[in-house]
Amino acid sequence: MISEKAPAKINLTLDVLQKRPDGFHEVEMIMTTVDLADRIWLKPLDRGITIRSSERFVPNDKRNLAWQAADILRKKFDIRSGVEITLDKNIPVAAGLAGGSSDAAATLRGLNRMWNLGLSLDELAVLGASIGSDIPFCVYGGTALASGRGEQIQHLSVPPNCWVVLAKPPISVSTADIYGGLDIQSIEHPDTAGMMEALASADYENMCKKVGNALEPVTMRLHPQVSVLKEQMLKFGADTVLMSGSGPTVFGLVEHESQVARIYNGLKGFCPEVYAVRMMGERINLA
Numbered sequence: 001m002i003s004e005k006a007p008a009k010i011n012l013t014l015d016v017l018q019k020r021p022d023g024f025h026e027v028e029m030i031m032t033t034v035d036l037a038d039r040i041w042l043k044p045l046d047r048g049i050t051i052r053s054s055e056r057f058v059p060n061d062k063r064n065l066a067w068q069a070a071d072i073l074r075k076k077f078d079i080r081s082g083v084e085i086t087l088d089k090n091i092p093v094a095a096g097l098a099g100g101s102s103d104a105a106a107t108l109r110g111l112n113r114m115w116n117l118g119l120s121l122d123e124l125a126v127l128g129a130s131i132g133s134d135i136p137f138c139v140y141g142g143t144a145l146a147s148g149r150g151e152q153i154q155h156l157s158v159p160p161n162c163w164v165v166l167a168k169p170p171i172s173v174s175t176a177d178i179y180g181g182l183d184i185q186s187i188e189h190p191d192t193a194g195m196m197e198a199l200a201s202a203d204y205e206n207m208c209k210k211v212g213n214a215l216e217p218v219t220m221r222l223h224p225q226v227s228v229l230k231e232q233m234l235k236f237g238a239d240t241v242l243m244s245g246s247g248p249t250v251f252g253l254v255e256h257e258s259q260v261a262r263i264y265n266g267l268k269g270f271c272p273e274v275y276a277v278r279m280m281g282e283r284i285n286l287a
């Protein structure tokens with residue numbers, strides 16, 4: 001049996017440049033992995049792909065991104081045997097934290113080992129891109145600038161050490177609806193280059209100043225709870241707060257562990273899903 005860790009990501013920046021003829025949006029976003037992770041287990045089967053999950057809201061058929069990752073490898077390399085994929089979910093579902101994408105990326109890395117395919121992370125990322133825009137980043141993890149529709153990856157420096165408090169309000173957000181609700185002309189563009197400089201110089205304060213997400217106003221308009229949560233987190237002492245991805249999870253950054261408890265305990269009262277984690281920031285190696 002093979003096991004792989006599948007970490008969540010947060011967006012330190014997310015900029016949308018334009019809508020493309022294929023319906024996707026041209027983006028520029030800086031993402032980094034945090035120490036909140038699913039674990040996937042791969043068990044050889046004679047045939048077929050089956051999914052078991054600890055989380056009842058996750059589909060256990062071909063709608064599961066991990067199923068699609070296994071399917072693409074089986075078809076491309078004419079693999080006759082099968083696999084049972086067990087997902088130990090810790091990352092909240094449909095949260096803006098790329099949980100499903102990270103499970104798919106971990107499945108690609110794990111099956112590459114189990115089926116002795118000898119593929120590089122770059123090759124796995126290309127295969128992952130055909131399933132979802134966030135999967136290439138999740139294949140490498142770490143910290144990166146993602147462009148195109150999210151599949152072009154440029155690796156960046158590890159962020160300065162800090163704590164991340166994540167809070168997911170109990171609402172569902174459709175990524176397609178949030179992109180669809182954007183008015184391209186009125187976007188307030190985050191300073192992507194400024195964030196890259198802050199990371200390169202490991203400047204925590206500047207990193208906090210440069211966070212920004214063009215999708216945040218769209219999600220907040222549809223779900224005012226997200227802005228309430230953001231205000232609360234700032235009130236409880238976070239140095240900066242931003243929505244991740246298309247939401248609805250918001251994250252707050254603090255430099256010292258001693259600042260975490262006030263935010264965590266303050267939010268726990270009215271938000272059911274709160275997590276205090278560290279930024280991991282380092283890339284995943286092929287085992």
Ligand SMILES: C[C@](O)(CO)[C@H](O)COP(=O)(O)OP(=O)(O)OC[C@H]1O[C@@H](n2ccc(N)nc2=O)[C@H](O)[C@@H]1O
Nearest residue numbers: 023024025027132133134135149150175176179245246
């Ligand atoms: C919001 C983010 O999670 C930020 O990291 C990503 O941009 C979305 O990544 P994802 O969930 O892997 O997205 P996909 O599964 O590829 O696409 C879901 C839907 O989001 C919209 N979409 C996604 C990515 C992109 N660059 N432009 C888009 O318009 C499209 O309507 C698409 O049908």
Ligand SMILES: Nc1ncnc2c1ncn2[C@@H]1O[C@H](COP(=O)(O)OP(=O)(O)OP(=O)(O)O)[C@@H](O)[C@H]1O
Nearest residue numbers: 064065093094095096097098099100101103134245
């Ligand atoms: N392995 C999986 N884990 C969780 N959800 C999955 C998985 N595979 C497919 N899904 C489906 O994908 C939807 C989005 O779930 P996911 O947790 O990946 O969202 P997300 O964190 O918002 O992703 P992203 O940040 O990439 O937009 C869920 O509603 C679920 O039905």
